[in-house]
Amino acid sequence: MTTAHQSPGETRPGGRTARTRQAVLAAVFQELDEGGFAGLTMEKVAQRSGIHVATLYRRWRCIEGLVCELLTELSSDVPLPDTGSLPEDLRALARSVAAFFGEVRMRALIEAVVSAAARDPQAAAVLRSFFGERLTLAGQMVRRAVDRGELPADTDPEEVMSALGAPFYYRILIARRPVDRRLAESAATAVWAAARAGAYGTKDGCDVADDMSPGGGEAADGTAAGAGVPSNDTSPGGR
Amino acid sequence: MTTAHQSPGETRPGGRTARTRQAVLAAVFQELDEGGFAGLTMEKVAQRSGIHVATLYRRWRCIEGLVCELLTELSSDVPLPDTGSLPEDLRALARSVAAFFGEVRMRALIEAVVSAAARDPQAAAVLRSFFGERLTLAGQMVRRAVDRGELPADTDPEEVMSALGAPFYYRILIARRPVDRRLAESAATAVWAAARAGAYGTKDGCDVADDMSPGGGEAADGTAAGAGVPSNDTSPGGR
Structure with missing residues (x-):
């Protein structure tokens, strides 16, 4: 239970935990490569990696957690x-x-x-x-x-x-x-x-930061045609 | 047949052709809004716009053509x-x-x-x-x-x-x-x-333009781990 969010491999770098993690991340990458995110499921990752699906759910909770860990893993290669x-x-x-x-x-x-x-x-x-x-x-x-x-x-x-x-x-x-x-x-x-x-x-322009956030710069009529029409002054309350 | 790629509305700005185009583009926008591109079909656009599906196919050929015209239409609002x-x-x-x-x-x-x-x-x-x-x-x-x-x-x-x-x-x-x-x-x-x-x-760096295009900067082993490891010199043939 306490290992739910432990980063596997931290405590035993060369051990079974690390190997499990590598196998799972490799499987996620291959699945993404073949079917994209849309087709990605815990079951498919379990099948491909040979790791029990219950283990996956216990460690990573959801498929997004797995993809996030993969992204983090790959990005750590960019120093x-x-x-x-x-x-x-x-x-x-x-x-x-x-x-x-x-x-x-x-x-x-x-x-x-x-x-x-x-x-x-x-x-x-x-x-x-x-x-x-x-x-x-x-x-x-x-x-x-x-x-x-x-x-x-x-x-x-x-x-x-x-x-x-x-x-x-x-x-x-x-x-x-x-x-x-x-x-x-x-x-x-x-x-x-x-x-x-x-x-x-951060000093210049800070006071107009919210002028065009949703609602601020939105076309009053909300139509498609209005959306892209730049107004000369879209920041009535800004200054 | 010759009207397959004619931009409707050009010849008769206020006429039926222009109204058809507006109705169709509005329908595409609404469909995208509700179901995204994945769910977008000519049939749905026809149903929502009230324009016969054969007319849509004759004028725009495919759904991508319609989306492209919508993008173009909306972008023309950005002068x-x-x-x-x-x-x-x-x-x-x-x-x-x-x-x-x-x-x-x-x-x-x-x-x-x-x-x-x-x-x-x-x-x-x-x-x-x-x-x-x-x-x-x-x-x-x-x-x-x-x-x-x-x-x-x-x-x-x-x-x-x-x-x-x-x-x-x-x-x-x-x-x-x-x-x-x-x-x-x-x-x-x-x-x-x-x-x-x-x-x-365009002068500086032009000679290294292709160094990292697919194949050029790709990790030799093709592994996930190798993908992000920056080499100190990924442009052996560049200079």
């Missing part, structure tokens, strides 16, 4: 650099991310998770919490740069890291073209220049 | 500014995009289309061609700025416009938080600073 220089750190991280998404299966995993989130609130919660944690972690890189005086003191670390990641997800999910080295260089150069220019500062 | 200054143009466009995605239904449409693309090659082709056309169109804004001497001559207009859009899709699909005015300001400021710094130049 957070600490070279002493933010532009170098950004470049190194962007290259790692590009290598990570160079494999078609990784693109498929992200597509599967984003699709699942579109249909399933629980999957959406997993996605949000996973990326939230990653951003907080990666934000350390920016906080160190602020301490070194490389960036303005009011720089929002998580906005910087979001901006570094955004071009990759755009490329994969929207443009649907290969992630390449040039994208990594461009993303790193862009974020560094933008951060230096204060684009991710 | 491309031409203020004579790129930073102002970027800011105006970013605000329009933020207003566009301020409505929950527009987020749902994008989620539906991206999910569909993850499962269905035809939907993926629609998405790619739609965004390709929009980027080319929006790229005019950047070409004008280059002509005015605001940006380096080798600036890639479509990369600039991709970079402006990326934070919005990241916010919607990955971070899953509301699109707000602050995001618009940050995106516009960031892209302007990055473009000025040459982040979207």
Whole structure:
């Protein structure tokens, strides 16, 4: 009972617990590869991994928990650099991310998770919490740069890291073209220049933060035609 | 037969053709709203719009064609500014995009289309061609700025416009938080600073463009564990 959320393998790295975890995560990855998130069930993972389904439910509770652990596991292969220089750190991280998404299966995993989130609130919660944690972690890189005086003191670390990641997800999910080295260089150069220019500062623009959140900038008539029509002033209460 | 790809309404703006088109697109939007792309069929659109299904097939051929036209229709509500200054143009466009995605239904449409693309090659082709056309169109804004001497001559207009859009899709699909005015300001400021710094130049880095395309940066062993491990040099043939 007390092991329900224990991270298996922590206490006995080479033992049966670790082997079980590896077998289960490998099975999840293969199932995602073949059938996407939509077809993923605890039963299929049990069958493929050879681990009893009751064990899966006891350790991971639900399929979203398993996918989250897989994402976390895979992401831990992308190290957070600490070279002493933010532009170098950004470049190194962007290259790692590009290598990570160079494999078609990784693109498929992200597509599967984003699709699942579109249909399933629980999957959406997993996605949000996973990326939230990653951003907080990666934000350390920016906080160190602020301490070194490389960036303005009011720089929002998580906005910087979001901006570094955004071009990759755009490329994969929207443009649907290969992630390449040039994208990594461009993303790193862009974020560094933008951060230096204060684009991710928390002071400027803070007072208009909620102007276009749902309800704020929504077309009054709620029609499809109205949705995209930009008003010259959508922030009546903002200032 | 010759009307198969005619844009209905062009010849008779207020006529029956235009009314048919509006009824059909409204029905597609409502169906997407309720059941997503997965449940969308020509039959359902016919039933909801009151337009005969044979008419739908004759004019739009397939459901992807309909969704593409809806996307195009809605996007035409986001005007491309031409203020004579790129930073102002970027800011105006970013605000329009933020207003566009301020409505929950527009987020749902994008989620539906991206999910569909993850499962269905035809939907993926629609998405790619739609965004390709929009980027080319929006790229005019950047070409004008280059002509005015605001940006380096080798600036890639479509990369600039991709970079402006990326934070919005990241916010919607990955971070899953509301699109707000602050995001618009940050995106516009960031892209302007990055473009000025040459982040979207075609000269630098062109020779390494394909280093990490599928196959190039793929882990040699093809394992999940190997996928995300960044190599220090993934571009052996690049330079």
